[in-house]
Amino acid sequence: MKNIFFLFLLICSLFGSAYSQIRGKVTDPDGDGLPLISVSITAEDQLSTPVKVQTRKDGQFTFPTAENKKYRVELGATPGFYSEQNTYQHVNSTANIMFPLKKGGVISGSVLNEAGQPLSGIEVYAQPLTPPLLNAIPRSFSRETDDQGNYRIFGLPTGKYHIYAKQSDNSFLSPSRFRGQAAYYYPSGSIDGAIELDPMNTEIPGINIQYFPQVGRAIAGQVGMTINYAYVSLYHQQAKVAQTFVFLHRNRFYFPGLLAGEYKIEATGTDNTGREYWASSKVILTDTDNRSAELTLEPTLDLNLEIHHKEEKTCTPQKATTPGRLVLQPVLAGNIKENWEALTAEKFIVFNLRKAPYRLTIESHEGEEYLYLSSKAYPIWPTAEKQEVTLSARGGVIKGTASAPGSYVQLLPTNPTQFIDFQQATITNGDFSFTNIRPGKYRLRLRGGAVEWSMLSNAKKWHEMIAPQPTDKEVEIQPCESKTVELNR
Numbered sequence: 077m078k079n080i081f082f083l084f085l086l087i088c089s090l091f092g093s094a095y096s097q098i099r100g101k102v103t104d105p106d107g108d109g110l111p112l113i114s115v116s117i118t119a120e121d122q123l124s125t126p127v128k129v130q131t132r133k134d135g136q137f138t139f140p141t142a143e144n145k146k147y148r149v150e151l152g153a154t155p156g157f158y159s160e161q162n163t164y165q166h167v168n169s170t171a172n173i174m175f176p177l178k179k180g181g182v183i184s185g186s187v188l189n190e191a192g193q194p195l196s197g198i199e200v201y202a203q204p205l206t207p208p209l210l211n212a213i214p215r216s217f218s219r220e221t222d223d224q225g226n227y228r229i230f231g232l233p234t235g236k237y238h239i240y241a242k243q244s245d246n247s248f249l250s251p252s253r254f255r256g257q258a259a260y261y262y263p264s265g266s267i268d269g270a271i272e273l274d275p276m277n278t279e280i281p282g283i284n285i286q287y288f289p290q291v292g293r294a295i296a297g298q299v300g301m302t303i304n305y306a307y308v309s310l311y312h313q314q315a316k317v318a319q320t321f322v323f324l325h326r327n328r329f330y331f332p333g334l335l336a337g338e339y340k341i342e343a344t345g346t347d348n349t350g351r352e353y354w355a356s357s358k359v360i361l362t363d364t365d366n367r368s369a370e371l372t373l374e375p376t377l378d379l380n381l382e383i384h385h386k387e388e389k390t391c392t393p394q395k396a397t398t399p400g401r402l403v404l405q406p407v408l409a410g411n412i413k414e415n416w417e418a419l420t421a422e423k424f425i426v427f428n429l430r431k432a433p434y435r436l437t438i439e440s441h442e443g444e445e446y447l448y449l450s451s452k453a454y455p456i457w458p459t460a461e462k463q464e465v466t467l468s469a470r471g472g473v474i475k476g477t478a479s480a481p482g483s484y485v486q487l488l489p490t491n492p493t494q495f496i497d498f499q500q501a502t503i504t505n506g507d508f509s510f511t512n513i514r515p516g517k518y519r520l521r522l523r524g525g526a527v528e529w530s531m532l533s534n535a536k537k538w539h540e541m542i543a544p545q546p547t548d549k550e551v552e553i554q555p556c557e558s559k560t561v562e563l564n565r
Contacts, residue, residue, distance in 0.1 A: 096140075096141055096142075096169050096170050097138050097139060097140055097141060097170070098117065098138065098139040098141050098147060098149060098167060098169065098170070098171050098172075098173070099136070099137075099138050099171070099172045099173075100115065100136065100137050100138075100149065100171075100172065100173040100174065100175065101131075101134075101135050101136045101137070101173075101174055101175070102115070102131050102135045102137070102151065102154075102175045102177065103135055103174065103175070103176050103177065104157065104177060104179070105176075105177070105178055105179055107176075108135070109131065109132075109133070109134040109135020109136060110131060110135045110154070110157070110177065111130075111131055111132060111133045111134075111135060112130050112131065113130065113131045113135070113151065113152065113153075113154055114128055114129075114130055114151070114152030114153065115128065115129055115130070115131065115137050115149065115150070115151060115152065116128045116129075116149070116150050116152065117139045117141070117147050117148070117149050117150075118147065118148045118150075119142070119145055119146075119147055120145070120146040120147060120148055120166070121145060121146065126150075127139065128152070141169040141170075142169060144169065145168075145169050146166060146167070146168060146169075147166070147167055147168075147169065147171075148164055148165070148166055149164060149165050149166075149167055149171075149173060150163060150164035150165075151163040151164070151175055154177055154231065155230070155231055156179065156180055156230050156231045157177035157178060157179060157180055157231055158177065158178055158180045158231055158232070158233040159175060159176070159177055159178070160176075160178055160233075163175070178233075180230055180231035180232045180233060181230075181232040181233075181234065182228060182229065182230045182232065183202055183228075183229045183232060183237065183239060184226070184227060184228040184229070185200075185226070185227060185239075186221070186224075186225045186226050186227070187200065187221045187225050187227065188225060193225075194221070194223075194224050194225020194226070195221060195225050196220075196221050196222060196223050196224075196225060197220055197221065198220065198221045198225075198227075199218050199219075199220055200218060200219055200220075200221065200227040200229065200239065200240075201217070201218045201239070201240055202217040202218070202229045202232060202237040202238075202239055203237060203238045203239075203240070203320065204217075204233070204235055204236070204237055217229050217231070217232060238318065238319070238320075293334050293335070293336065293361045293362070293363070293365065293366050293367070294330065294331060294332040294334065294366045294367075295310070295330075295331045295334060295339060295341065295359050295361065295366070295367050295368070295369060296328070296329065296330045296331070296366065296367075296368050296369075297328070297329055297341070297368050297369035297370050297371065298322075298327050298328045298329070298370055298371075299322050299327045299329065299343050299355065299370075299371045299372070299373060300327070300370070300371065300372035300373065301322070301324060301327055301343075301345065301353070301372075301373045302324070302347075302373070303324065303345045303346070303347045303353055303373065304323065304324055304345075304347075304348075305321055305322065305323045305324070305345060306321060306322055306343050306344060306345030306353065306373060307319060307320075307321050307343065307344050307345065308320050308321065308322055308329045308341065308342070308343045308371075309341070309342045309343075309344075310331050310339055310340075310341055311339065311340040311341075311342065312334075312337060312338075312339050312340075313337075318331050322343075329341075334361055335361070336361050336362050336363045337360075337361055338358065338359070338360050338361075339358070339359045339360075339361065340356060340357070340358050340359075341356065341357050341358075341359060341369050341371065342354070342355070342356045343355045343356070343371045343373055345373060347375075350428075351375050351376065351427075351428065352375070352376045352428040353373040353374060353375050353376065354373065354374065354376060354430050355371040355372055355373045355374060356371070357369045357370075357371050374431070376427075376428040376429055376430055376431075376458075377429050377430075377431060377458035377459065377460065378425055378426065378427050378428075378429070378458065378460075379404070379425065379426040379429055379434075379456070379458040379463070380425050380461070380462045380463065381425070381462070381463055381464070381465050382462055382463070382464045382465070383464075383465050404426065404429070404434040404435070404436060405434060405435040406432055406433075406434055407432070407433040407434065407435060407455050426458075429458040430458075431457070431458065432457070433455035433456070433457055434455060434456055434457070434458070435455060435456075436456045436465070472513050472515060472553035472554060472555065472556060472557040472558060472559065473509065473510070473511050473513065473553075473557070473558040473559070474487070474509065474510045474513055474518070474520070474551060474553060474558075474559050474561060475507070475508070475509045475510075475558065475559070475560050475561070476507070476508055476509070476520070476560060476561035476562060476563055477506050477507055477508075477560075477562050477563070478503050478506060478507075478508060478522055478562075478563040478564065479506060479564050480503070480522055480547075480563075480564070483503055483522055483523060484500060484501065484502050484503060484508075484522075484523055485500070485501045485503065485508045485520055485521065485522055485523075485563065486499070486500050486520070486521040486523060487499040487500070487501070487510050487513070487518055487519075487520060488518065488519045488520075488521055489516070489517075489518060489519070490517045490518060490519050490550060513553050514553075515553055515554055515555050515557075516552070516553065517550065517551070517552045518550070518551055518552075518553065519548050519549070519550050519551075520548065520549045520550075520551055520561060520563060521547070521548050522547040522548075522563045547563055547564070549561060549563060
């Protein structure tokens with residue numbers, strides 16, 4: 077009784093003589109109160125030690141507080157549950173707050189030695205790969221294995237996780253799928269190299285980890301950044317083998333248990349305006365040394381183009397007034413980036429491009445028949461300045477007739493490396509056509525034939541009549557040209 081009275085006096089002296097109360101409740105997904113959950117409160121206008129209480133049987137808690145002050149109220153550990161919102165709130169001295177919790181997912185399995193015997197007392201970690209809420213403190217979830225080598229990590233929020241384990245001698249353990257390789261790789265049954273929990277998959281069992289005696293090397297480093305958080309990915313032989321994330325004030329990363337070889341580290345992130353940031357570095361590991369790496373995130377750039385139309389002798393292109401297609405093919409590696417935008421102002425802006433060379437193609441349709449092409453055959457780099465592009469060629473039309481019933485016509489490039497979209501035209505009343513064709517040389521191929529079906533005894537057999545060899549005809553199309561071709565067998 078004396079201790080309770082002393083605690084009350086201590087709280088009163090901490091927050092002042094005049095006091096009120098902050099009330100709150102911690103609930104499960106059904107709205108029922110959760111008992112014995114630790115809750116702490118800290119006055120924001122002074123350096124004070126947080127005062128902690130536990131929720132009662134009905135999940136409710138109260139704090140005596142000083143009037144006219146601001147407080148930070150924060151949840152402690154919530155075994156088996158997690159919060160979809162921040163686990164802390166900034167409130168006034170008379171607030172009534174709620175902390176609704178969700179039932180967390182479970183990842184379980186066993187840890188075995190090389191002989192397949194269970195290992196007890198091994199710490200197994202579930203490192204989240206999904207960014208936490210803004211300003212939330214990042215943390216991994218862990219559990220020790222029991223006497224049978226089993227572990228069960230529960231209370232996991234929805235998201236992706238990297239599962240690994242570590243012994244006290246700092247040697248790492250490797251998932252059984254990668255036995256014989258370095259540790260810190262992802263287990264089997266993974267999505268994008270990571271275990272993923274979702275609301276329909278609340279437990280993932282059987283994630284077994286087998287002891288791998290080789291300690292392996294490590295890559296450690298930091299990311300210079302001005303944004304809140306960023307992903308750091310590790311690639312080996314063009315495959316992503318590990319991923320973590322860093323924060324503005326906790327910007328260090330660590331990839332342990334790696335075999336010797338060449339690795340690429342890539343950091344990516346986005347600021348509050350949607351601007352993407354990117355950095356990359358290569359690291360070569362040997363069998364004897366660890367390596368460090370420093371990356372500095374730089375904002376991606378915009379490609380700001382002013383498009384002009386060059387008049388040809390064969391036709392007079394008019395200003396494009398319909399949506400256009402801009403295709404950027406990275407010269408080095410990466411995905412093609414496309415952007416559609418109206419070209420009425422003769423301007424084209426593509427956002428968030430990494431500082432790298434691109435091959436550029438611009439297309440703009442006028443009606444149904446013609447196609448503008450960019451004269452930029454050499455690589456183009458995104459810069460802060462406006463760049464000018466001249467569209468110097470227009471597409472053509474190939475029309476024709478064919479007298480082969482049941483056939484169709486294919487448009488093929490004469491040069492296998494020529495970039496065109498594969499096209500195929502059916503023959504309707506003896507006619508076919510291809511529009512919006514890039515100037516160049518092509519091969520028209522007449523294919524197809526009739527099919528005969530018959531029934532013999534109780535079995536069905538298909539007999540495809542052997543058509544003559546495909547009929548090919550080469551044709552060259554010029555800008556603005558419309559060419560008629562006759563195909564016959």
